[in-house]
Amino acid sequence: MSPLTFLRTSLIAAITLTLPCSAQILSCGFEASEGYSPGNLGASGPWSIALNNGAGTGISSVTVVTATANTGTQSLLIQDNNTANRPVVTCDLGESCSSGILRLAIRRATSSATAWYLNFYNASNAKVFGLICDGASTISLTGGAAGTTTLATYTNASLLSTLSSWANLEIRFNEATHGASVLLNGTTVLSAYSVATNWSVRKFDLSAGYGSGTNLGIYLDSLSVTPLPPLNGSWLLTFSDEFKSPNTYLDGSKWKVGEASLWINGQGGNDPGNISQAAGVLNLRSQVRNYTFGGTNYAYTGAELSTFGLFRQQYGYFEVRARFPFITGLWPAFWLMPDRGAYGNLSGYYRSLLKFDLNGANISQVNSAYLKLTVSSADQGSGNNLLVLKVRDDSWTETGVTWNNQPVQDPAWIAQAYNQTYASGQQLTFDVKDFVTEKLAGNRQVSILLADTFRRVRQIKFYSKEWPSASVRPQLVVNGVTYYPVADSSLQNGTAANTNFGSTTELVVRDDWGDxxxxxxxxxxxxxxxxxxxxxxxxxxxxxxxDGYGVDHQSAGTGLQNFTPTMDGYHTYGVYWESGLMEFYVDGVKTYTFANSRACSVPCYILLSLQLGGWDPANAPGSQVDNQLTQVDWVRVWSGTKQP
Known part of the structure; x- marks a missing residue:
């Protein structure tokens, strides 16, 4: 089971989740599955190719080859076969990285010593630091105001031999601590501290050979860039969302809409339609419109999402990069809340899946589409909650699906029914036109999840496709034509998390609760x-x-603080957390220290909010908040401990 699958299916598992995260700013092995092929590097992702005098494209001198394998089947060959020029391969990360690790596997392509060069550039395209290797015995780290001053040199006569086979190179850089280190096969061979050097990286380039037409070159593979906190230490990236997916919807293996409970602070309801991602950022939108959320009527809408039930961690470094407009009425936040893993009776959690197959249906355009469910029984009393959620993975089967292998859902629900009184035989109808339209343009299968996710402890049962009477079975009515499920199944957590219920005659929805x-x-x-x-x-x-929010409430913090403006309006906010200590940071600078045994000592989950209003009446929302965006560039979490 993959780490992310484990995080998702352990929704209700009482453990602290600090598994490694595969998300990185950049990760490539130059494999065909990633879109790389001989002669096609220039059209692949963030790469561009030129010659070191700026003439031509140099494509013929840079290729992806299959003859030399490292961990995969293809590697990148950068080779000097141009009589006057050295081919240069440039990678644009798409964002500035002020602290991180560049890892790559490298080996020389010929028996001769091959010089190679690795240069780093800031957002203004100015060189800030670099590595120079003569291929035989020395590697130099350069920096300074122009990025060209030699800061440290590593000399070893066996370097030529080391590079004759694959070697692992690692460059660690950190703007906040003004330093960098270089590791070769896990051993630190270079380190430097330089206030005059800008260690923040937007681009890097690689080149090899001498421009002498001698066919000298290097192979590269397993290249990645992983961000680091602005603190020295030993860190493991455990959670990351860079919001670079081509999809506009959230990753349901990482996020749910809303908090642990059905609630949002402020004067705006939590509308999942206000949450989207595009162009490498998460957009949280506010709107002026009437909206009902959790039984409360609002005149405005905001947005809130969290990792509750999907990711939680005790200690480490938590960070967000975000911006918001300078208007009155918005209340954006990045925060943590406790998640002790106390979820009540795990076997009291139920969800249900349905799948409809529209292949063969004569539908060219969706004019209307409704999901119809008939209640078989329901717990009476206030507070029940039903969410209708999109599922885009249709590979699940009625006879094989369980709680532990259920497909990921889109956390932005299609519809919510809250605090309803249901009678046996009552039919519920939900408008699913947009989702059916989307799926009709794809594989023409429509999978839907029925769930609570807000721990309301109210059970609702619907008749399934196995019920003897067809009139009460689930229905998808498209353009007035009724279609029945080809598959449906309840899912139960706890002791039945690996049990299939595809043959049962009822579909069950229920969450339990724990403090x-x-x-x-x-x-x-x-x-x-x-x-x-x-x-x-x-x-x-x-x-x-x-200690709560009533008479026992206590607090500590910075109060209102102002900091240096940035060109694009983004700021980076973080907290370092260990036993008895919590330190806040803004743009890599420490702003507040709480050194006290009362520091949080239980795991926490993450929340991102665009609430409206707040504690100060001067920030009351009005017409000016309509269609305003708070944008999030990334969310990152590391486990580890800082070092002096």
Missing amino acids: TSSTYNGGMEVDIWESLSFEGQNSAYQTLHW
Whole structure:
């Protein structure tokens, strides 16, 4: 089971989740499955190719080859077969990385010593530091104001032999600590500290040979760039979303819409339609419109998402990069809440899947589409909750699906039915036109998940496709024509998490509840970033809250702080957390220290919010909040401990 699958299916598992995360700013093995092929590197992802005098494209000198394999079947060959020029391969990361690790596998392509060059550039395209290797015995690290001053040199007569086979090269750089180190096959061979050097990276380029037409070159493979916190230490990236997916919808293996409970602060309801990703950012939108969320009527809508049930961690470094507009009414935040893994009776959690197959149906355009479900029984009383969710993975089968292998759902629900009174035989109808239209343009299969996700402890049962009477079975009515499921199944957690219920005559929806998020007994609300937009784009609060929100409530933090504006309006907010210590950061600079045994001592989950209003009446929303965006560039979490 993959790490992300494990995180998702352990929704209700009482463990601290700190598994390695595969998400990186860049990761490629130059494989055909990634879109690389001989002569096609220039059209692949972030790469561009030129010659070192700027003339031509150099395509013939740079290729992906299959003859030399490292961990995969293809490698990148950069070769000097041009009489006057050295081919240069440039990678644009698409964002600035102020601290991180560049890893790559490297070996020389011929028996002769081959010089190679690795240069790093900032967002202004100015060289900031680099590596120069003569291929025989020395590697130099350069930096300084122009990026060309030699800062340190490694000399070893066996370097020629080392590079005759695959060697692992690792470059660690950190703008906040003004330093860098270079590891060769796991051993540190170079390190430098230089305040005059800009260690922040946007691009890097690679070249090899001498421009002498001698066919000297190097092979590269397994190249990646992984971000690091702005602190020295030993770090493992455990969670990351760079929001670079080509999909506009959220990754349901990482995020759910809403908090642990059915609630949002402020004057705007939580509308999943306000959440999307595009062009490498997460967009949280506010709107002026009437909306009902969790039984409460609002005149505005905002957005809130979290990792509850999907990811939680105790200790480490948590970070977001975000921006928001300077208007009155917005209340954006990045924060943590306790998640002790206390979820009540695990066997009391149920979801249900349905699949409809429209292949063969004579549908060219969807004018209307409704999902119809008939209630068989329901717990009476206030507070029940039903979500209708999109599932884009249709590979599940009625006889094989279980709680533990269920497909990932889109967390932005199609519809919500809250606090309803249901009678046996009552038919519920949900408009699913948009999703059916999307699926009709694809594989023409429509999978839908029925769930609660807000722990309302109210059971609802529907008749399944196995019920003897067809009139009460689930239906998908498209353009007035009724289609019945080709597959459906309930899913049960706990002791039945690996059991299939595809043959049962009822579909069940229910969540249980446990006191997992209390801010008493070691718990805390950790506001890593919280702003009231009327105070400006360059201001924020960073605050700790504990012991509830009533008479016992206590808090500590920065109060209102203002910081240096940035060119694009983005700021990076973080918290370092270890036993008895919590430190807040803005743009890599420490802003507040809470050194106290009352520091949060239980695992926490992540929340991203665009709430409206806030505690200051001066930030009251109005017409000006309509169609405003708070944008998030990334969310990253590491486990580890800082070092001096």
